[in-house]
Amino acid sequence: MSIKRRVFLFLFLFGKVSLLDNGLARKPPMGWMSWGYFMCGVDCETHPRKCLKQKLILSVADTFYNEGYQEAGFEYIIIDDCWSEKQRDRNGRLVPDKKRFPKGMKYIADYIHSRGLKFGMYTNVAEITCMHYPGSKGHFSTDAKMFADWGVDYIKVDGCFVGEAFLNKAYIKFGQHLNASGRPMVYSCSWPYYIEFIHHKTPDYKTISRHCNMWRNYHDVVTSWQAIKTIITHYKSAYDQLSGHHGPGQWNDMDMLIFGTGSLTDSQSRVHLAVYSMLAAPLLLSCDTSRITKYEKELLLNLELLAIAQDPLGIMGRPFELETSITLWVKSHLPRKGDKYHSVSFALINLEEHASSVTFTPGLYGLNSTDGYTVMDVFTREFIRNVTLNESILVTVPEEDVILYTLFPL
Incomplete structure (x- = not known):
């Protein structure tokens, strides 16, 4: 050369x-x-x-x-x-x-x-x-x-x-x-x-x-x-x-x-x-x-x-401090409905040595499908309920544990 x-x-x-x-x-x-x-x-x-x-x-x-x-x-x-x-x-x-x-x-x-x-x-x-x-x-x-x-x-x-x-x-x-x-x-x-x-x-x-x-x-x-x-x-x-x-x-x-x-x-x-x-x-x-x-x-x-x-969008979930000792992590991801309405996962994390109950409204964290969402528990793979944008969900998170829901747009 x-x-x-x-x-x-x-x-x-x-x-x-x-x-x-x-x-x-x-x-x-x-x-x-x-x-x-x-x-x-x-x-x-x-x-x-x-x-x-x-x-x-x-x-x-x-x-x-x-x-x-x-x-x-x-x-x-x-x-x-x-x-x-x-x-x-x-x-x-x-x-x-x-x-x-x-x-x-x-x-x-x-x-x-x-x-x-x-x-x-x-x-x-x-x-x-x-x-x-x-x-x-x-x-x-x-x-x-x-x-x-x-x-x-x-x-x-x-x-x-x-x-x-x-x-x-x-x-x-x-x-x-x-x-x-x-x-x-x-x-x-x-x-x-x-x-x-x-x-x-x-x-x-x-x-x-x-x-x-x-x-x-x-x-x-x-x-x-x-x-x-x-x-x-x-x-x-x-x-x-x-x-x-x-x-x-x-x-x-x-x-x-x-x-x-x-x-x-x-x-x-x-x-x-x-x-x-x-x-x-x-x-x-x-x-x-x-x-x-x-x-x-x-x-x-x-x-x-x-x-x-492993969602292809690769969004880094965002943390929100709730009024108790719970941190709510929110992540938008696929699948989408009509290329407009994302699925969204909510992880309620309790790092403390005691259980905590909290009410949260998923619609306050970026949901936009007016037809509502169906809620799945990710760990049990079970259907929980359907919710509208204005509905709240009450959960009790045990000590040092997590509740993880994915909401899919209807």
Whole structure:
């Protein structure tokens, strides 16, 4: 290739094409990610049930394929930090841990793809990852091409150990190299989290949403109900800041679901999944899939609930404080009647340790069909009643629980 031709390609790839251009994540990604439960599970002899290794990843693929999760939309299987050797090879490429991933990442990707599923991996924009494995700084082009060669469909990029100015350049530059790799990969950024909580500045969501498919903007989830309550409370307070930059191809990421970890009661599990669904957040499990309870699986495979979570309009549900301890989350979505009257879901969330009763009038929250609406309980899948725009509904929400109704226009 001539020098003139190479210069033209460089200017085209890294000059004009400055935005993320992969056409992916038109709905919030659903799947499984290793970090929340397995974390940096490298001591496989002492902790064999929390070992991040090849057998674990393939078992998740088998579970999704055999137990109905794939049909419900769970498709991405993502390996987080601690997957590599501590040194790059002589050609500057990252090397999968030879004991835990003996057949390499291309083998795992091919296995996952053979099941009709998708494969995700992790890196960091610094020289090392958050757990001190080799990062991608100085190797953006090499790593983007390597991930493409391996058949990666989703890349989570962390932001530990670098300054604010570098973060604001690095995420854009790495996205350009992903575009240039020729393989579309969902681009998950931790960019705004580090800007806000490490560097104590206000994230530029207008720019972030133009360069990333999804982004972490709050602390890591841990396996506790208190952590879930804190996340929900944060996103309620941050709604005005976040909602305008959220939609198909660009999502606020509330972090992983903690089903299958023994951390939640059934009612707390309903709250966890209901709020994530109302916010159109990515739904990424992190657990030993064999420990998912029968009821948790029923929730995860509830297609009425997933229809709210995966609605093509991608609207981020809006919170309203009612006069009791109840927060009402409201979300418009499909199906529509006559391309004019949306269906609307109402999630009444009670995070307190006592039950609360409340009366609310759905017609005050954006309903517009003068013919009225039919009300369905999303968890029981039962018809409740029909209502007009002026009618009110009285509900009692048990402690740490949710009432979730979808109203369809008549």
